[in-house]
Amino acid sequence: MKQHNGMRPQDLVILLKIIAKGEEDWLMKDIAYELGISNSEISESLNRSVIARLISSDKKMVMKLALLEFLKYGLKYVYPQRPSGLVRGVVTAHSAEPLVNSIQSEEVYVWPYAEGKDRGFSVEPLYSKVPEAALKDRLLHELLALVDAIRLGNVREQNIAIEELDKHFN
Template sequence: MKSQDIVVLLKLVSMQEQEGLVGPGDPHGRFQGDDPYSVRSLESLLGISKTEINASIKRSLSSGLAIKDRDSGRANPNRRNLHNFIVHGLKFVFPANVGAMSRGVPTAFAAPMLKGLLISGGEYIYIWPFAAGQDMGQSVEPLFKSVPEAVLKDDRLYEYLALVDAIRLGNQREAWLAEERLSER
């Protein structure tokens, strides 16, 4: 497993959920033109190379974090296994390293959609370093280098990755709250 495998799987979950919200004939749908699940499309949405996305999907299939759809042949995240891995194993396999103060995109409970769910005792927020970011905080290395840019294109992916960071960074109470929120989604 590599950390970008989680990013790819969460993007697939996000896309499936958005697909359910936007009907196939809806002219306002996000996914016009190419197949949104193609490796090329995922490359442009995530900033991860086609080769790496293909390898990531193969690793996810072999580990049981994804299953192949019988009809379409595409990989679908195995939501139960993915949830269990994120909640119980991710922080040990891909621990969060907190760095120096930096400018970037807020993560964990500082992310806009999670702000206010938990009152932090510290005065600094966690951010993913990103040159175009507007917020200052303690830097946290994202699961993949393109995450800060990718989450600005997809609010649902942003929420999922912020929750993942809350689990990776948080104490027991924060991790529990993030786990509950992730279970609801």
């Protein structure tokens, strides 16, 4: 088996996309197309996730409890984020579903994207193609927004995001 040189941000995006697919059958080429990531990058990512025990050895079942544990305890330290200037983009974190109705805030957070419909503080997505992929898949958008709430939020927002992720995963 290959040596593990650490996870990359797109690995989380790929795992969340697989979760968003639910019971739907998928192929690596489907994930690659829908996320705008090359087939070889998907393959390498899934290999890293197998080594990290975040996906089964057959690369079909995400180990949701392990992923949730990583998101809860490691995400904000490994992929921290601080919002920057105002830009046009796609809403994320508490500014997007499912948190937009439960967390009230004057600040709007967005992933920069020229074709986005919202304006807010810029948040760097885990992977450059995230805004496009999120606009094509509502559930993936929600999962990624919850992950950003963990990356950006205070303890209350993080706890609410983790509870929501737990609901999605189960």
